[in-house]
Amino acid sequence: MGKHADAVIVPTHAMAERLAEVAKAKLVKKVRVINGAPAAGLRVPSDAVGRLRALDLPQTFVAAAGGSAASDALGAAFAAVVASGWEGDVVVLDVPEGEEPAVAGLAAAAGLAEARVHARGSLDRWDRAAVLSHAAAFVAASPRVDWPWRAVDALAVGVPIAAVDTPVLHEVLADAAAFATSDQLGAALERALGEDAERLRVLAGDRAKGFAWRASAERVWALHAEL
Numbered sequence: 352m353g354k355h356a357d358a359v360i361v362p363t364h365a366m367a368e369r370l371a372e373v374a375k376a377k378l379v380k381k382v383r384v385i386n387g388a389p390a391a392g393l394r395v396p397s398d399a400v401g402r403l404r405a406l407d408l409p410q411t412f413v414a415a416a417g418g419s420a421a422s423d424a425l426g427a428a429f430a431a432v433v434a435s436g437w438e439g440d441v442v443v444l445d446v447p448e449g450e451e452p453a454v455a456g457l458a459a460a461a462g463l464a465e466a467r468v469h470a471r472g473s474l475d476r477w478d479r480a481a482v483l484s485h486a487a488a489f490v491a492a493s494p495r496v497d498w499p500w501r502a503v504d505a506l507a508v509g510v511p512i513a514a515v516d517t518p519v520l521h522e523v524l525a526d527a528a529a530f531a532t533s534d535q536l537g538a539a540l541e542r543a544l545g546e547d548a549e550r551l552r553v554l555a556g557d558r559a560k561g562f563a564w565r566a567s568a569e570r571v572w573a574l575h576a577e578l
Contacts, residue, residue, distance in 0.1 A: 357578045360571070362387050362566040367519035368497055385570045386523075387498040389507035390476040399481035406478065408469055412440040413540070414486035414510070416501035417493060419453035429461035429468075434537020437544060439467070444501060444550050446470040451563065459493040483547040484508045490537060491520055491528070501525055506559040511551035512542035515537060515539035527551060527558035558564070 359369050359382045362486065367382050396402065403410065413432055417423030426441065432441055441463060445455050451470045459466040475523060483489065489505035491514040505512055512528040514520045515536055520528065529547055531539035543551055 353461060354407060357381065358383050358574055360385050363496075363519050363522050365522050366496050368518070383570075383574055385567050387500065387503065387563060388564045389504050389559065390479075390535060393476055393480050393504060393507045394465075395480050395484040395508055398475045399484055402481035403480050406471060406474075406482065408442055408471075408482065408485075409440045410485060411487055411491060412442045412469070412485070413437055413488050413544075414442050414444065414483060414505070415490045416444040417494065418445070418447045418450045418480070419457060422493060424492040424494060424533070426457045426461060427515070427536060428490040429458045429463055431492065431536035431540045433462045435513075435540040435544060437487075437540070441467055442469045442471065442486070444471055444474065445480065446472055448472060448506050470550055476513070479504060480508055483510055486510050488513055488540060488548070490536070490540055491515065491524070492533065494533070495519075498571050502528075503559070505563060506555045509552045509556045511543040511548045511557075512555065514517070514541040525558055527554040531571065538565055 360386055362447050362498040364384050367384050370382060409529045412461060417425050427476060443454055453562060483505050488511045491499055491512055494515055496519050502512060512524060513523055514528040514529045514530050515533050526547040529542045530537040534540055
């Protein structure tokens with residue numbers, strides 16, 4: 352299909368470089384980088400506390416996202432929570448329906464008590480913003496090369512982020528995250544929860560301003576006109 356396309360849009364330069372490694376030169380010349388963004392108008396709702404209560408969630412926690420797939424790296428996220436010394440709860444967003452027991456198993460394998468882990472599925476943008484805004488930190492542990500949607504949402508509501516050191520996450524999060532290799536992610540999370548927390552909150556808000564759907568749409572329209 353790609354060989355018939357006039358252009359191929361990818362969300363990061365890191366993905367474009369990865370595509371260049373595996374695709375034919377003719378296809379690579381068609382690649383354009385146009386980033387994603389948080390949900391339009393994403394902000395902390397005035398009824399955030401009530402939304403947390405309705406979702407049966409605690410007021411403070413560390414957040415992560417994903418399911419039991421190895422590429423989501425929830426096991427690494429849970430291990431980082433334990434290594435960081437965080438003794439509170441953990442909320443996991445975007446857990447596919449039916450995978451709650453598997454997620455609980457990953458948490459248990461990392462040493463987290465079942466009562467500390469709260470798995471939730473796909474939430475609307477206001478519930479998601481309410482949840483993320485109450486997170487003490489967000490753990491981005493997945494090494495996947497697609498757009499890190501929930502990490503960018505966390506940026507938008509000013510949450511400190513601990514992220515695994517990958518080209519995609521470095522490109523997207525820049526200096527608004529504490530980075531580490533997967534086996535040292537706990538130390539990064541400890542910094543995001545402690546000494547670097549306030550600095551990362553400020554940088555998250557600044558970084559989030561660089562991502563907007565209107566700007567991305569204008570770049571798509573410009574590309575269309577160019578073709």
